[in-house]
Amino acid sequence: MIPTLLGIMLISFIIVQFVPGGPVERMIAQLQGHGVEATARFGGGGAGGDMAAGAATQSTGESGKYRGSQGLDPEFVAELEAMYGFDKPAHERFFQMVKDYATFDLGESYYRDVSVIDLVLEKMPVSISLGLWSTLIIYLISIPLGIKKAVKDGQKFDIWTSAAVFTGYAIPSFMFAILLIIIFAGGRYLDWFPLRGLMSDGWQDMAWWQIALDYLWHMILPVAAMVISGFAGLTMLTKNSFLDEINKQYVLTARSKGLEENQVLYGHVFRNAMLIVVAGFPSAFLAIFFTGSLLIEVIFSLDGLGLLGYESVINRDYPVVLGTLYIFALMGLVTTLIRDVVYVVVDPRIDFEARTV
Numbered sequence: 250m251i252p253t254l255l256g257i258m259l260i261s262f263i264i265v266q267f268v269p270g271g272p273v274e275r276m277i278a279q280l281q282g283h284g285v286e287a288t289a290r291f292g293g294g295g296a297g298g299d300m301a302a303g304a305a306t307q308s309t310g311e312s313g314k315y316r317g318s319q320g321l322d323p324e325f326v327a328e329l330e331a332m333y334g335f336d337k338p339a340h341e342r343f344f345q346m347v348k349d350y351a352t353f354d355l356g357e358s359y360y361r362d363v364s365v366i367d368l369v370l371e372k373m374p375v376s377i378s379l380g381l382w383s384t385l386i387i388y389l390i391s392i393p394l395g396i397k398k399a400v401k402d403g404q405k406f407d408i409w410t411s412a413a414v415f416t417g418y419a420i421p422s423f424m425f426a427i428l429l430i431i432i433f434a435g436g437r438y439l440d441w442f443p444l445r446g447l448m449s450d451g452w453q454d455m456a457w458w459q460i461a462l463d464y465l466w467h468m469i470l471p472v473a474a475m476v477i478s479g480f481a482g483l484t485m486l487t488k489n490s491f492l493d494e495i496n497k498q499y500v501l502t503a504r505s506k507g508l509e510e511n512q513v514l515y516g517h518v519f520r521n522a523m524l525i526v527v528a529g530f531p532s533a534f535l536a537i538f539f540t541g542s543l544l545i546e547v548i549f550s551l552d553g554l555g556l557l558g559y560e561s562v563i564n565r566d567y568p569v570v571l572g573t574l575y576i577f578a579l580m581g582l583v584t585t586l587i588r589d590v591v592y593v594v595v596d597p598r599i600d601f602e603a604r605t606v
Contacts, residue, residue, distance in 0.1 A: 250582045250583075250586065253578075253582060254575075254578055254579060254582060255347070257574070257575075257578045258343075258346070258347065258350070258571070258574075258575060258578075259343065261570075261571055261574050262339075262342075262343050262346065262571065265567055265570065265571065266339055268565065275564075275565060276333075333359065346571070350572075350575055353366060354366075355369075355568065355571075355572035355575065355576075356568035356572060357568060358561075358566055358568055358569050359564075359565075359566050359567070359568065359569075360564060360566055361566075361569075365568050365569050365572035365573070366572070368557060368569060369554065369557075369572065369573060369576055372552060372553050372554045372556075372557045373553075373554060375447060375546070375551050375552060375553030375554070376546075376553035376554040376555060378447065378468060379468075379471060379472065379475060379545065379546070379551070379553065382468060382472045383472050383475040383476055383479060386472065386476050387476055387479045387480045387483060388483065390476070390480050390484075391480040391483035391484040391486075391487055392483075392487050392523075392526065394410065394414075394480075394484050394487075395483070395484045395485070395486070395487025395488040395490075395491065396487060396488075396491055396514065397410075398410055398411070398484065398488040399487070399488045399489075399491035399492050399495065400491075400510075400514070402488075402492060414480070414481045414484050414485070415481055417477045417478055417480070417481060418478050418481030418482070419478075420477060420478055421478065422474050422475050422477065422478050422479075422544065422545060423474070423544040423545065423548060425473075425474045425477045425478070426470070426471070426474035426544070426545055426548045426549065427548065429442075429470045429473060429474055430444065430470070430548070433470060434470060442466065442467075442469055442470050443466065443467050444549070444550075445549055445550035445551075446467060446549075446550060446551070447464060447467050447468070447551065448460070448463055448464060448467060449463050449467070470549065471545050471549045471551065474545055474548075475545055483526065486525065486526060487522070487526055490522040490523075490524075490525050490526060491514075491518060491522045493522070494518045494521050494522045495518060499517065500513060500517060500518060503516075503517050524592065527588070527591050527592065543555035543556065543558075543559055547559075554573065557569065557573065558570070558573050558574075561573065
C-alpha cells in the first residue's frame with residue numbers, strides 16, 4: 250500500500266507541475282487586469298498591500314518565467330512564488346509534501362482560507378450519503394435479480410429483465426437526473442420533491458424524525474438518478490457467477506441428496522458465487538463515491554467532494570487537488586485491504602499463508 254500511495258502522489262505531483270495557468274499565473278493575470286481591485290483584495294496595506302503595489306510598478310527588466318509576467322518587478326513575482334510555495338525546487342516541495350501528508354497535514358487552500366482537511370471533512374458527508382445509499386440500493390436490487398435471472402436463464406423473465414437492465418444502463422445518470430427534475434421537482438409537471446440541497450431551511454428546529462424524513466425526501470431524486478445506470482453490470486455479474494456455480498459437481502450432488510432448490514442456492518451456491526461480487530464492492534462504492542456523483546452534485550446543488558475536486562482543478566487550487574487525491578487513494582487502498590479480509594470471511598478456503606512446494 251505504501252509504495253502504491255507514494256507512486257500516486259509522485260505521478261500526481263509531476264502532472265501538476267506541467268499544468269498551465271497555475272496559481273501564480275492566475276494572480277498575475279488578476280493583478281495585471283484589475284490593479285485597483287487587486288489592491289483592495291490584498292488589503293491595501295502591509296505586506297499584501299506592498300505586493301499589490303509592486304504589481305503596478307513596471308520594471309525595465311523582463312520576467313518571462315510566467316505567462317503575463319512581462320513588465321512586472323521580478324521581486325514581486327518572487328514574492329508571489331513564495332506565497333504559493335513555488336520558491337523551492339520541485340523535489341524539495343515533493344518530499345515536504347510527503348512528510349506533511351504522513352501526519353495528515355494537507356496544507357491550506359489557496360483561495361478558500363481554510364485547511365484542506367477541514368474542507369474534505371466538510372464536504373464528505375454529502376458524498377458519503379450519495380455513495381452509500383446508491384451502492385446499498387444497487388446491491389439490494391442486483392443480487393436478488395441476478396440470482397433470479399440465473400435460475401430463469403433463457404426464459405421470458407430473463408429476457409425482458411435483461412432488456413430493462415441494459416436500457417437503464419444506456420441512460421446516463423445526469424440525463425435521468427434532468428428527467429426526474431422535469432417530472433417530479435417542479436420542472437414542468439409535478440412538484441413532489443425539492444430541487445437542491447440535503448435539508449430544508451429551518452431543519453435545526455425540527456424533531457429528529459422530521460429531520461430524518463426531510464433528509465430522505467431530499468435524497469430520493471439524486472440517489473434514483475445514480476442507481477438507474479449502476480445496477481446493470483452487477484446484475485449480470487451475479488447471474489453469470491451463479492450460472493458457473495450451478496453447473497458444478499457439488500451442486501448436482503446436493504440436488505441428488507434431495508435438498509430443496511432454495512437450500513441448494515443459498516446454502517451451497519451463494520457463498521461461492523458471491524466471492525466475485527464481494528470483490529467488486531470497494532471499486533463499485535469508490536466509483537460512485539468519487540466520480541459518479543460529480544454531475545449529480547452539480548445538478549442538484551449538492552456541495553460534496555466531487556464538486557470540490559472539480560472546482561479545485563478548474564481554479565488550480567493545488568493543495569486541495571493533491572490533498573483530496575491523497576485521501577481518495579488512501580481510502581481506495583484501505584477498502585482493497587478490507588476486500589481481501591472479506592474474501593477470507595466469505596470463503597475459509599482462501600488464506601494468505603506462504604506456500605512452499
